[in-house]
Amino acid sequence: MSDFSIVEAQGIRKVFPNMSAPVLDGVSLTVDSGDIVALMGPSGSGKSTLMNILGCLDGPSDGSYSLGGKDVSTLSSRERAWVRLHYIGFVFQSFHLISDHTVLENVTLPLYYAGVDRHEREARAVELIERVGLGHRLNHRPAQLSGGEKQRVAIARAVSGAPRVLLADEPTGALDTKTGNAVMELLLEIHEARALTLIIVTHDPEVAEFCHRKVFLRDGKIVPRGGRHAANA
Amino acid sequence: MPRTRSEVVGRAVRTAIRNPGRTVLTMLGLAIGVGAFLAMVSFGTGARSSVMEQFEILGTRVVYIWTNMNRRDFGGTARPLTDADVDALLRDSMTIERVAPRITEVQNLKSADRTYPTKVTGTSPDFVRIREWPMLMGGMFDETDVRQRAKVAVIGTTVARELFGRLDPVGQTITIGANLPCRIIGVLISKGQQTTGEDMDEIVLIPASTYEAFLGTPIGYHELMVQVRDLSLLETAMVEAVPIMRRSHRLAEIEQDDFRMASPAQAAQLARFVSNILTGLLVGIAAVSLLVGGIGVMNIQLVSVAERTQEIGIRSAIGASPRQILMQFLAEAVVLSFTGSLAGVALGWIASTLVARAMAWSGNLSLLTMAGAALFGTSVGVAFGYLPARRAAQLEPIEALRHE
Ligand SMILES: Nc1ncnc2c1ncn2[C@@H]1O[C@H](COP(=O)(O)OP(=O)(O)OP(=O)(O)O)[C@@H](O)[C@H]1O
Ligand SMILES: [Mg+2]
Numbered sequence: 001m002s003d004f005s006i007v008e009a010q011g012i013r014k015v016f017p018n019m020s021a022p023v024l025d026g027v028s029l030t031v032d033s034g035d036i037v038a039l040m041g042p043s044g045s046g047k048s049t050l051m052n053i054l055g056c057l058d059g060p061s062d063g064s065y066s067l068g069g070k071d072v073s074t075l076s077s078r079e080r081a082w083v084r085l086h087y088i089g090f091v092f093q094s095f096h097l098i099s100d101h102t103v104l105e106n107v108t109l110p111l112y113y114a115g116v117d118r119h120e121r122e123a124r125a126v127e128l129i130e131r132v133g134l135g136h137r138l139n140h141r142p143a144q145l146s147g148g149e150k151q152r153v154a155i156a157r158a159v160s161g162a163p164r165v166l167l168a169d170e171p172t173g174a175l176d177t178k179t180g181n182a183v184m185e186l187l188l189e190i191h192e193a194r195a196l197t198l199i200i201v202t203h204d205p206e207v208a209e210f211c212h213r214k215v216f217l218r219d220g221k222i223v224p225r226g227g228r229h230a231a232n233a
Numbered sequence: 234m235p236r237t238r239s240e241v242v243g244r245a246v247r248t249a250i251r252n253p254g255r256t257v258l259t260m261l262g263l264a265i266g267v268g269a270f271l272a273m274v275s276f277g278t279g280a281r282s283s284v285m286e287q288f289e290i291l292g293t294r295v296v297y298i299w300t301n302m303n304r305r306d307f308g309g310t311a312r313p314l315t316d317a318d319v320d321a322l323l324r325d326s327m328t329i330e331r332v333a334p335r336i337t338e339v340q341n342l343k344s345a346d347r348t349y350p351t352k353v354t355g356t357s358p359d360f361v362r363i364r365e366w367p368m369l370m371g372g373m374f375d376e377t378d379v380r381q382r383a384k385v386a387v388i389g390t391t392v393a394r395e396l397f398g399r400l401d402p403v404g405q406t407i408t409i410g411a412n413l414p415c416r417i418i419g420v421l422i423s424k425g426q427q428t429t430g431e432d433m434d435e436i437v438l439i440p441a442s443t444y445e446a447f448l449g450t451p452i453g454y455h456e457l458m459v460q461v462r463d464l465s466l467l468e469t470a471m472v473e474a475v476p477i478m479r480r481s482h483r484l485a486e487i488e489q490d491d492f493r494m495a496s497p498a499q500a501a502q503l504a505r506f507v508s509n510i511l512t513g514l515l516v517g518i519a520a521v522s523l524l525v526g527g528i529g530v531m532n533i534q535l536v537s538v539a540e541r542t543q544e545i546g547i548r549s550a551i552g553a554s555p556r557q558i559l560m561q562f563l564a565e566a567v568v569l570s571f572t573g574s575l576a577g578v579a580l581g582w583i584a585s586t587l588v589a590r591a592m593a594w595s596g597n598l599s600l601l602t603m604a605g606a607a608l609f610g611t612s613v614g615v616a617f618g619y620l621p622a623r624r625a626a627q628l629e630p631i632e633a634l635r636h637e
Contacts, residue, residue, distance in 0.1 A: 052631045057630045058631040078555060084551070085554075088552075096550070096634065097547075098544055100248065112240075113554070157551070
C-alpha cells in the first residue's frame with residue numbers, strides 16, 4: 001500500500017504491580033500502513049499485553065508509542081478513548097459482544113459513540129453485517145449465535161467505525177479449524193477492501209502464512225527468528 | 234454528542250426491560266423500602282392525631298371535677314356536687330371562666346311513634362360553650378329556661394334520626410322517662426364517632442333544674458365541667474379549685490378530698506409525649522427499612538457488577554468515553570430508582586389509606602412526605618447503582634474487560 005509507518009512503538013516496557021520481571025522488556029515495533037503482521041510467540045510471552053498497548057486499551061510503563069504520527073503514550077484516558085473510537089478496531093479471542101444487545105445494536109455501538117445519527121449508523125451496520133454473511137441474524141442476541149457467527153459480528157463491529165488499524169488477538173483461538181479459516185479469510189477480505197493495517201496474534205503457522213510479516217515475541221522481547229519457539233508453544 | 238443525548242434515557246429503559254430479573258430486584262428493594270417508610274410515617278402521624286382529636290373533643294381548656302358520692306370507699310361521707318359548688322368556683326377563683334354541671338343517666342325516650350333509650354344529660358347553657366359545640370338547627374336553652382325548669386331539650390343528630398327519621402325535630406315533643414314531655418328546641422351539629430366507638434351524637438341535653446325536678450338527682454351532679462380563662466392557667470386553676478371545693482364541702486383538715494379532678498389537656502400532654510416517642514420509633518424503623526432497601530439495591534449491583542464491569546470494559550474498548558459510560562449508568566440508575574421509588578410511594582399510599590380507613594384516622598400522607606420519600610429513595614438507588622459503575626468506568630478498559 002504505502003510505506004509510511006502507522007504504528008511506531010519504541011522501547012515499550014510493561015511491568016505489572018506485584019510482578020518482579022517486566023512482561024514487556026523494551027519492545028520496538030514499526031508497522032507500515034496497509035501491512036498485515038502476524039505476532040507470534042509462546043504462551044505468556046506478552047503478545048496480548050503488547051496488543052493491548054498497541055490498541056490503547058492499556059498504557060505502557062515506559063517507552064513511546066505513536067499512532068499515525070501522533071504520540072499516544074501520554075494521552076489522558078478520555079483522549080485514548082477518542083483514539084480507540086476513531087483509529088482502532090479490536091477483535092478479541094472471546095468475542096466480547098454485549099449480551100443484551102442484538103447483532104445490529106452491537107455493530108452500531110461505535111457509530112453511536114461517535115455521534116452518527118440513527119439512520120446512517122443502522123444503514124452502515126446493516127451493510128457490514130450483510131458483508132460478513134449475517135444479514136439474516138440482525139435481531140439475534142449473541143447467545144443465539146455460534147462461535148464463528150459471534151466472531152463475524154465482532155469483526156463487523158471492530159470495523160464499523162472505519163478504523164485505520166485492526167488488531168485481532170487470537171481471533172480464531174476459540175474456533176475449530178474450519179470456522180477459524182473462514183474467519184481468517186473474512187479478516188483478509190476486509191483488510192483488502194478497506195485498506196487497513198492488520199495485526200494478528202496467532203499460534204497457527206498456517207494463519208501466519210497469510211501475513212506479509214511475522215514478528216516473534218519471547219520473554220517480553222522481540223526475537224529475530226522465533227519459528228522454533230512458536231512451534232514449542 | 235448532542236444527537237445521542239436524547240437516546241440515553243431510551244437506552245436505559247431498554248436495558249431495564251431486557252434484564253427483567255435485575256430490574257425487578259432493584260426496584261423491589263427500593264419499593265419496599267420507600268413503601269415501608271411511608272407506611273410507618275403515616276401510622277405514626279395518624280395514631281397521634283387521632284389521640285389528639287379525642288382530647289380536643291373533651292374541650293381544650295377544661296378541668297373535670299367528679300363526685301365521689303358513688304364510690305364505696307368513701308362510706309357515705311362524701312358530699313354531693315351542687316349548685317353551691319358551681320357558685321363558689323365562679324365566685325372565688327380568678328382563673329375560672331365557666332362552670333357547667335352535668336348529670337347523665339340512661340332514660341327511655343318516646344316520640345309520637347318511636348321509642349329510643351339513650352343517655353340524657355341535665356346541664357347548663359355553658360355546656361355547649363365549654364365543649365365548643367355549635368348548633369345545627371334551633372338553639373340552646375338559656376338561663377331563663379334553667380330558672381323556670383323549662384321542659385325543653387336539645388338533641389344530637391343520632392337521637393334525631395332514631396326518633397324522627399327525616400322529619401325536622403325542632404318543635405316536636407318527646408317524652409323522657411315516665412312523664413317528662415319536652416319540646417325540642419335545637420339539634421347539635423354532628424361530631425361523629427370517637428375512635429373508642431362512642432357516638433358523640435347520641436346526646437340529649439335538658440336544663441339541670443328540669444332534670445332535678447322531674448327525674449331526680451339522688452347523688453347530686455356527676456361532674457362539674459370547668460373552663461379556664463386560658464390554657465396557660467390550667468395548672469393554677471387546678472391548684473386553686475381544691476381549697477374552694479373543700480371549703481364549699483366544709484371538709485375538716487384531716488378529711489381527704491371527696492371529689493376528683495383531672496384535665497384532658499394534661500392527659501393530652503402525656504399522650505403527646507408518648508406518641509412522639511412512638512412516632513420517633515416508627516420513623517426510626519422506617520429509616521432502617523429504607524436503608525435495607527438501599528442495601529438490597531447495592532447487593533443486586535454487586536451481583537451484577539462483574540457482568541456490568543465487563544460490559545463497561547467492552548464499551549470502553551470500543552471507544553466510549555468515560556463520560557458517555559457514566560451518562561448511561563446514571564440514566565439507568567435514575568430510571569430504575571425513580572420507578573422503584575414511585576412504586577414504593579404507591580405501596581405506602583395504599584397501605585396507609587387502608588389502615589387509616591380501618592382505624593377511622595383522618596391524618597394521611599402529605600404530598601410533601603411522599604415527594605420527599607420518592608426523592609430520598611431515588612437518591613439511595615442512584616448512589617448505590619451509580620457509584621460501582623463510576624468506579625468501573627475509571628478502570629483501564631483492559632482491567633474492566635478482564636473482570637470476572
Ligand atoms: N494484569 C496483569 N497483571 C499481572 N500479570 C499479568 C497481567 N496481564 C498479563 N500478565 C502476565 O503477563 C504475562 C504475559 O501475558 P500475555 O497475556 O501478554 O501473554 P500471551 O503472550 O498473550 O499468552 P497467550 O498466548 O497464552 O495468550 C503472563 O505471565 C501473565 O501472567
Ligand atoms: Mg494472549
